[in-house]
Amino acid sequence: MCICRGCGEENLEMVLDLGIQPWGNHFIPISEGGDIPKYPLQFFVCKSCWLAQIGYTIPKEIMFVNHGYVSGTTQSLREHFKEIANDIVGKIDFRSDDYVLDIGGNDGTFLLEVKKHDVEVLNVDSGLLQAKRSEEAGVPCLNEFFNLKSAKCILQDRGKARIIHGSGILFHLEELHSVLDGIKSILDDDGYLVAEFIYLPKMLEQCAYDQIYHEHLVYYTLHSFGRLLMKYGLKLVDAHIDSIHGGSCIAWITHVEANETQSVSLNELMKNEILLQVDNMEIYRKFSERVSQLKDDLNNMIDKIRLEGKTIQALGAPVKGSTIINYCNLDSDRIDCAVEINELKVGSYIPGTSIPVKLQDTTAPPDVYLLLAWNFTEEIMLKLENFRKLGGQVLVPIPSPVLI
Numbered sequence: 001m002c003i004c005r006g007c008g009e010e011n012l013e014m015v016l017d018l019g020i021q022p023w024g025n026h027f028i029p030i031s032e033g034g035d036i037p038k039y040p041l042q043f044f045v046c047k048s049c050w051l052a053q054i055g056y057t058i059p060k061e062i063m064f065v066n067h068g069y070v071s072g073t074t075q076s077l078r079e080h081f082k083e084i085a086n087d088i089v090g091k092i093d094f095r096s097d098d099y100v101l102d103i104g105g106n107d108g109t110f111l112l113e114v115k116k117h118d119v120e121v122l123n124v125d126s127g128l129l130q131a132k133r134s135e136e137a138g139v140p141c142l143n144e145f146f147n148l149k150s151a152k153c154i155l156q157d158r159g160k161a162r163i164i165h166g167s168g169i170l171f172h173l174e175e176l177h178s179v180l181d182g183i184k185s186i187l188d189d190d191g192y193l194v195a196e197f198i199y200l201p202k203m204l205e206q207c208a209y210d211q212i213y214h215e216h217l218v219y220y221t222l223h224s225f226g227r228l229l230m231k232y233g234l235k236l237v238d239a240h241i242d243s244i245h246g247g248s249c250i251a252w253i254t255h256v257e258a259n260e261t262q263s264v265s266l267n268e269l270m271k272n273e274i275l276l277q278v279d280n281m282e283i284y285r286k287f288s289e290r291v292s293q294l295k296d297d298l299n300n301m302i303d304k305i306r307l308e309g310k311t312i313q314a315l316g317a318p319v320k321g322s323t324i325i326n327y328c329n330l331d332s333d334r335i336d337c338a339v340e341i342n343e344l345k346v347g348s349y350i351p352g353t354s355i356p357v358k359l360q361d362t363t364a365p366p367d368v369y370l371l372l373a374w375n376f377t378e379e380i381m382l383k384l385e386n387f388r389k390l391g392g393q394v395l396v397p398i399p400s401p402v403l404i
């Protein structure tokens with residue numbers, strides 16, 4: 001029996017079993033071959049504090065030290081960070097000795113935007129490549145995991161942070177409690193934590209089960225997140241939903257002692273969560289039923305396409321695509337290959353399969369592309385205009401499989 005990552009109680013219900021899966025970013029060159037390790041991928045909900053989570057933890061040192069993900073390479077992400085930086089600078093009247101701390105700030109893309117407004121910055125990132133890139137870009141980076149220990153060092157060195165930013169990081173945390181402790185201790189009295197995370201109600205609505213992979217340990221509603229923050233003397237004061245990544249939540253958090261009430265937008269989202277009954281098992285059980293239906297539907301569609309003698313390639317090899325491919329037992333007998341523009345992945349297999357990853361530009365197009373980055377459907381459809389004019393089709397697997 002596992003213990004809840006949030007409240008520590010033994011009151012978890014397994015909602016969805018996605019089987020034994022590899023770490024979805026474990027790309028190794030085909031020449032090295034061999035099997036890669038696999039681990040349980042099971043989605044639970046705690047019936048005491050209603051925090052959704054996966055059970056198994058791959059050690060953070062495996063996933064977040066030597067990895068190739070660099071946020072600056074994605075145009076839409078750079079623009080997104082620019083907006084958030086502008087929003088923060090517009091709301092906060094920075095004093096001369098203030099600074100902005102970014103937890104898991106990757107290559108410094110977000111902080112570079114903050115720096116443009118003459119505000120001091122500090123990045124904390126465990127990635128070797130990311131810390132190097134950050135420093136090269138002029139964003140000082142502490143190459144460590146953020147937790148209570150590193151927070152104490154920063155506190156001694158730099159004092160308290162006016163803004164702590166954490167984008168796509170607060171649901172990755174193996175040391176959840178130490179990190180929250182660290183945030184509480186280092187956040188200025190009139191400071192804010194600006195957090196961005198996968199918004200669970202949106203994920204359930206879109207049936208986006210491919211957001212479940214080993215890097216994502218917890219999945220928040222504003223209710224479950226607020227409950228967790230409260231343990232550390234922190235409270236939500238604002239939240240809104242952004243369309244990036246298929247629907248993420250940007251929340252502003254401060255000390256409970258601060259004389260600040262909840263924004264209208266936060267109130268609306270909280271009310272909606274009550275209507276959805278996010279603190280009740282029913283919504284999670286229904287999600288699970290829909291996911292297993294999706295698996296059958298996708299497999300049936302793929303079988304039908306293959307029976308017609310058509311070829312299928314996966315378009316892109318994003319980490320979340322690995323969840324779909326492995327859960328639906330897709331392999332090279334049905335998916336010829338995956339094509340990528342990211343050369344780092346070319347020449348490997350999709351983790352856990354014998355589907356090779358090839359360079360998109362030099363690979364003849366198939367009859368059908370399986371679109372794994374479905375959250376960028378619009379953008380990708382534009383790029384595939386020629387392919388579709390010539391009769392090519394695109395299979396979008398989520399929110400329900402459709403052939404376009």
Ligand SMILES: [Zn+2]
Nearest residue numbers: 004007046049
């Ligand atoms: Zn719990």
